[in-house]
Amino acid sequence: xxxxxxxxxxxxxxxxxxxxxxxxxxxxxxxxxxxxxxxxxxxxxxxxxxxxxxxxxxxxxxxxxxxxxxxxxxxxxxxxxxxxxxxxxxxxxxxxxxxxxxxxxxxxxxxxxxxxxxxxxxxxxxxxxxxxxxxxxxxxxxxxxxxxxxxxxxxxxxxxxxxxxxxxxxxxxxxxxxxxxxxxxxxxxxxxxxxxxxxxxxxxxxxxxxxxxxxxxxxxxxxxxxxxxxxxxxxxxxxxxxxxxxxxxxxxxxxxxxxxxxxxxxxxxxxxxxxxxxxxxxxxxxxxxxxxxxxxxxxxxxxxxxxxxxxxxxxxxxxxxxxxxxxxxxxxxxxxxxxxxxxxxxxxxxxxxxxxxxxxxxxxxxxxxxxxxxxxxxxxxxxxxxxxxxxxxxxxxxxxxxxxxxxxxxxxxxxxxxxxxxxxxxxxxxxxxxxxxxxxxxxxxxxxxxxxxxxxxxxxxxxxxxxxxxxxxxxxxxxxxxxxxxxxxxxxxxxxxxxxxxxxxxxxxxxxxxxx
Amino acid sequence: xxxxxxxxxxxxxxxxxxxxxxxxxxxxxxxxxxxxxxxxxxxxxxxxxxxxxxxxxxxxxxxxxxxxxxxxxxxxxxxxxxxxxxxxxxxxxxxxxxxxxxxxxxxxxxxxxxxxxxxxxxxxxxxxxxxxxxxxxxxxxxxxxxxxxxxxxxxxxxxxxxxxxxxxxxxxxxxxxxxxxxxxxxxxxxxxxxxxxxxxxxxxxxxxxxxxxxxxxxxxxxxxxxxxxxxxxxxxx
Numbered sequence: 001x002x003x004x005x006x007x008x009x010x011x012x013x014x015x016x017x018x019x020x021x022x023x024x025x026x027x028x029x030x031x032x033x034x035x036x037x038x039x040x041x042x043x044x045x046x047x048x049x050x051x052x053x054x055x056x057x058x059x060x061x062x063x064x065x066x067x068x069x070x071x072x073x074x075x076x077x078x079x080x081x082x083x084x085x086x087x088x089x090x091x092x093x094x095x096x097x098x099x100x101x102x103x104x105x106x107x108x109x110x111x112x113x114x115x116x117x118x119x120x121x122x123x124x125x126x127x128x129x130x131x132x133x134x135x136x137x138x139x140x141x142x143x144x145x146x147x148x149x150x151x152x153x154x155x156x157x158x159x160x161x162x163x164x165x166x167x168x169x170x171x172x173x174x175x176x177x178x179x180x181x182x183x184x185x186x187x188x189x190x191x192x193x194x195x196x197x198x199x200x201x202x203x204x205x206x207x208x209x210x211x212x213x214x215x216x217x218x219x220x221x222x223x224x225x226x227x228x229x230x231x232x233x234x235x236x237x238x239x240x241x242x243x244x245x246x247x248x249x250x251x252x253x254x255x256x257x258x259x260x261x262x263x264x265x266x267x268x269x270x271x272x273x274x275x276x277x278x279x280x281x282x283x284x285x286x287x288x289x290x291x292x293x294x295x296x297x298x299x300x301x302x303x304x305x306x307x308x309x310x311x312x313x314x315x316x317x318x319x320x321x322x323x324x325x326x327x328x329x330x331x332x333x334x335x336x337x338x339x340x341x342x343x344x345x346x347x348x349x350x351x352x353x354x355x356x357x358x359x360x361x362x363x364x365x366x367x368x369x370x371x372x373x374x375x376x377x378x379x380x381x382x383x384x385x386x387x388x389x390x391x392x393x394x395x396x397x398x399x400x401x402x403x404x405x406x407x408x409x410x411x412x413x414x415x416x417x418x419x420x421x422x423x424x425x426x427x428x429x430x431x432x433x434x435x436x437x438x439x440x441x442x443x444x445x446x447x448x449x450x451x452x453x454x455x456x457x458x459x460x461x462x463x464x465x466x467x468x469x470x471x472x473x474x475x476x477x478x479x480x481x482x483x484x485x486x487x488x489x490x491x492x493x494x495x496x497x498x499x500x501x502x503x504x505x506x507x508x509x510x511x512x513x514x515x516x
Numbered sequence: 517x518x519x520x521x522x523x524x525x526x527x528x529x530x531x532x533x534x535x536x537x538x539x540x541x542x543x544x545x546x547x548x549x550x551x552x553x554x555x556x557x558x559x560x561x562x563x564x565x566x567x568x569x570x571x572x573x574x575x576x577x578x579x580x581x582x583x584x585x586x587x588x589x590x591x592x593x594x595x596x597x598x599x600x601x602x603x604x605x606x607x608x609x610x611x612x613x614x615x616x617x618x619x620x621x622x623x624x625x626x627x628x629x630x631x632x633x634x635x636x637x638x639x640x641x642x643x644x645x646x647x648x649x650x651x652x653x654x655x656x657x658x659x660x661x662x663x664x665x666x667x668x669x670x671x672x673x674x675x676x677x678x679x680x681x682x683x684x685x686x687x688x689x690x691x692x693x694x695x696x697x698x699x700x701x702x703x704x705x706x707x708x709x710x711x712x713x714x715x716x717x718x719x720x721x722x723x724x725x726x727x728x729x730x731x732x733x734x735x736x737x738x739x740x741x742x743x744x745x746x747x748x749x750x751x752x753x
Contacts, residue, residue, distance in 0.1 A: 008733070012733070333690075337688060337690055337691060340688055369715065370715040370716065370717065371715075372715075373714055373715030373717075373718045374717055374723060374724075376718070377714075377715075377718040377723065377724050378718070378723075378724050381679070384679070385675065385678045385679055388678045388680075389678055392678070404615060404617075404671075405671070405674065405675065405678075406675060406678065407617065407623065407628055407672075407675050408623075409622065409623045410593065410594070410614070455717070458717065458722075458723075458728065459717055461722065461728060461731070462717055462720060462722035462723060462728075464733070464739075465722050465731065465739040465742075465745075466720065466722070466739075468733055468738070468740065469739040469740065469742070469745055472739070472740045489750075489751065490751075493749040493750075493751055496748075496749060497749070500719070500720045503716040503719065503720075504717060504720065506716055507715065507716035507717050
């Protein structure tokens with residue numbers, strides 16, 4: 001469940017992108033959780049067709065996932081399937097980040113792929129044929145050559161996992177209670193470990209396998225996907241007729257793929273790229289340019305990217321470093337020192353030195369920076385020092401000790417601590433010691449989990465405000481069309497706001513999307 | 517039976533140096549009470565409670581004892597209004613005085629700032645330095661009139677690290693760390709490299725807005741009418 005600030009931001013984004021009706025449907029789903037069409041109609045007080053259209057827009061743009069569950073019509077009646085809709089909050093917020101996603105592809109694969117991705121982002125999901133139509137309507141070139149170029153570019157995008165096949169449109173979720181009773185006990189033991197909500201089950205059921213997601217268009221045997229390769233191996237060499245039939249099938253398959261398979265941007269990959277970028281930027285500012293280069297190389301050459309660490313062999317790192325600007329001049333010794341500075345641990349496997357690093361540490365450091373900076377600007381330098389001490393200690397610290405270490409007068413320290421506590425930045429515990437008389441001691445601590453949540457909500461609110469102010473300025477720009485000077489001033493303000501929104505969104509991702 | 521002989525006077529006898537000259541009864545009782553509290557001292561109100569003497573008597577006796585240079589008044593860091601008395605031979609404890617960084621019951625900011633500046637300067641000169649290096653360097657410079665201990669320097673340096681003026685590192689033993697033993701904690705200046713970074717949220721008005729909790733899209737306080745925004749964007753219509 002998302003917080004009210006987050007919900008407001010999502011609805012505001014929907015309003016500015018798709019208008020009030022769609023935003024209303026989306027808001028209803030975000031607020032009420034998973035709902036059926038009839039429930040949405042009741043909740044929004046819109047007409048049946050309005051809601052239907054709204055849902056179609058949302059599904060087209062990957063903001064809503066549909067799934068069906070069995071429902072008994074009346075007591076003892078026949079079981080029918082009922083379609084449910086759920087809003088995908090993360091995907092809605094990703095709409096703020098399209099310019100960032102496009103920049104990533106431009107840097108990696110060039111402007112042609114960027115244009116192709118732009119089409120997908122603009123329309124949510126498209127088939128290859130639709131992409132071709134979109135491209136040919138803009139250019140007057142020979143459409144078949146355009147088609148070839150587009151196919152190649154789409155394959156590059158899919159290969160880089162920037163683009164994927166859309167998930168299943170409406171998976172059917174069978175209720176677990178109706179399964180056989182024989183294995184019930186075993187299942188109940190298992191379900192303790194992994195109980196998924198209906199929404200999670202739907203997401204899992206809708207998801208394609210890795211091979212399916214990134215299998216490219218088969219073009220009459222010229223380039224075939226991993227899946228098709230696997231099929232081919234099953235055919236024995238002597239069985240020629242069968243093989244021909246299969247080839248024909250592939251052609252048909254390719255045609256079907258081009259007209260029917262829907263493609264969309266793979267947000268997961270982009271989040272991952274942005275995470276890497278944020279880590280490299282942080283390390284670069286802390287430890288210098290070379291450290292940034294080495295970290296980038298480590299992440300890129302990491303062969304097993306597990307949940308919370310990257311690991312790569314020295315050879316792999318070296319090769320990746322050489323490919324980077326400024327990497328040629330780095331010696332092996334220098335790279336080793338930098339890896340050490342980064343806090344990597346090394347191990348030897350199969351005569352190869354491997355370096356391992358917890359990416360989460362860098363993310364945490366970025367998060368700390370963000371919150372500390374907030375404390376500095378809201379509460380001042382002394383509060384900043386106190387807050388940093390408490391973050392560093394990570395446990396309860398007594399007022400006097402805090403005052404001593406931070407060189408803040410006891411009374412002042414007390415005041416600062418109280419203010420921080422009052423604004424939910426700190427957790428406080430009162431301890432009474434009984435000695436000569438009763439003495440009250442106050443212990444303080446940063447509860448990261450709840451504070452991070454608070455800061456995240458603050459960010460949602462700030463992003464919402466920026467978004468609203470931008471919309472307001474756009475309105476004003478329309479009003480003052482005649483007055484050039486005012487218009488120019490408004491344009492400048494809008495640019496500042498848009499840039500700030502991108503920055504606040506960077507911070508948002510740091511606290512919401514980069515959590516592993 | 518030795519008990520009857522253990523009168524207060526006799527118990528104090530071994531410590532003949534601090535044996536007070538013959539004092540009137542009231543002063544003697546108060547003096548012994550004050551002295552028994554050693555370096556913690558005692559608050560006048562507590563004296564009255566414990567001795568049962570009258571206000572005026574206590575005040576008079578304390579004045580007399582002060583004149584005889586037997587007791588002194590000390591500022592209590594926790595409560596400056598509470599007058600605390602202590603026998604002259606004791607130095608106030610850390611709990612009373614606030615520790616080495618306090619003088620007259622308040623933080624000696626002047627001394628702290630001088631020491632901070634010196635530590636920063638010496639760390640910058642030394643590039644990478646251990647706490648011993650910094651302390652030696654400061655002592656050798658002879659700028660400080662009062663000697664400072666290594667502990668004091670360490671406390672200052674740690675606070676500088678909290679301010680992100682410097683950073684605390686472990687020496688790798690190579691490169692710029694070649695002068696420091698591997699694995700040893702050392703300090704390096706952060707000037708020009710990482711001053712407290714301005715966060716993304718704190719760089720916009722909403723990040724530091726005191727009224728953010730009352731701000732709603734269509735409320736009295738809203739981004740559309742926000743004065744902080746207009747100030748920030750220099751929009752005045």
